[in-house]
Amino acid sequence: MGSPVIKDTAEEWRIVASGTPFTGNKTSVRTDEVEMPDGTVVKRDYQVHPGSVAVLALDDQDRVLVLRQYRHPVRQKLWEIPAGLLDVPGENPLRAAQRELYEEAHVKAEDWRVLTDVYTTPGGCDEAVRIFLARGISEAEGERFDVAEEEADMELARVPVAELVRGVLAGELHNNCLVVGVLSLVAARQGDGLDALRQADAEWPARPFEA
Incomplete structure (x- = not known):
């Protein structure tokens, strides 16, 4: 027996049958009745999500730009990388990522690559996230974006990659995009290198977009 294709x-x-028992501002809950391969029908409830982008911004001192933000569902302040929703169907994820980096950190970047694509919780939500690697970062021009609500209390820092890896493995850092992004960065370096990562406009079947 040959090895399976891991893809x-x-x-x-x-x-x-399908219904939407709850609709919120950005997401909703859907209930589908799904026919299993053996013919039985089961109900599956899941959150319908527009998708997200996140940015691992790496400076020339090998530090990652992170921010600390209150997250009410888990009752914690989490260290995260800049991220945000794909607010418009078909929105270009690179442009969304550039917007989030500007709005949350007032930073721009010269070099963009796709670091990885993930489904955050595929058993209960269809959220897809594209995590970008941004290099050649510098302060953005113009006035800072006005923040509100949880974002008004954000802290910003630049933390060495090695310190973030230590925090992830020690169980001190828990944000999905930060954990996946930092460990993917380390794996890419140990593999073919950062310049071998996919181009920033690489196809994304989970959230097709316009060029």
């Missing part, structure tokens, strides 16, 4: 593939089981 995610598209597949969709038949939906017998």
Whole structure:
């Protein structure tokens, strides 16, 4: 028996019925009745999400730009990398990432690559996140973006990659995009190198976008 091909593939089981018991400002909850391969029908509840982008911004001293923000569902202040929603269907993820980096950190970058693409919680949410690597970073021009609500209390810092890796493995840092982004950065360096990462406009089947 040969080894299986380790690659995610598209597949969709038949939906017998579907409803949306809750609709919020940005997300909703959907209930699908799904026919299993053996013919049985089961209900599956999940959050419908527009998708997100995140940015691992790396400076020339090998530090990552991180921010600390209150997250009410987990009742913690988490250290994170800049991130935000894809607010418009079909929105170009690179432009969304550049916007988030500017709005949350007042920073721009010269070199952009796709670091990795992930589904955050595929058993209960269809959120897809594209994490970018941004290098050649510098202060953005113009006035800072006006922040509000949780973002008004954000702290910014630049932390060495090695210190973030230590914090992740010690169970001190928990934000999904930070954890995946930092460990992917280390893996890319140990592999073919950062310049071998996908181009910033690489295809993203989970959230197709316009050029």
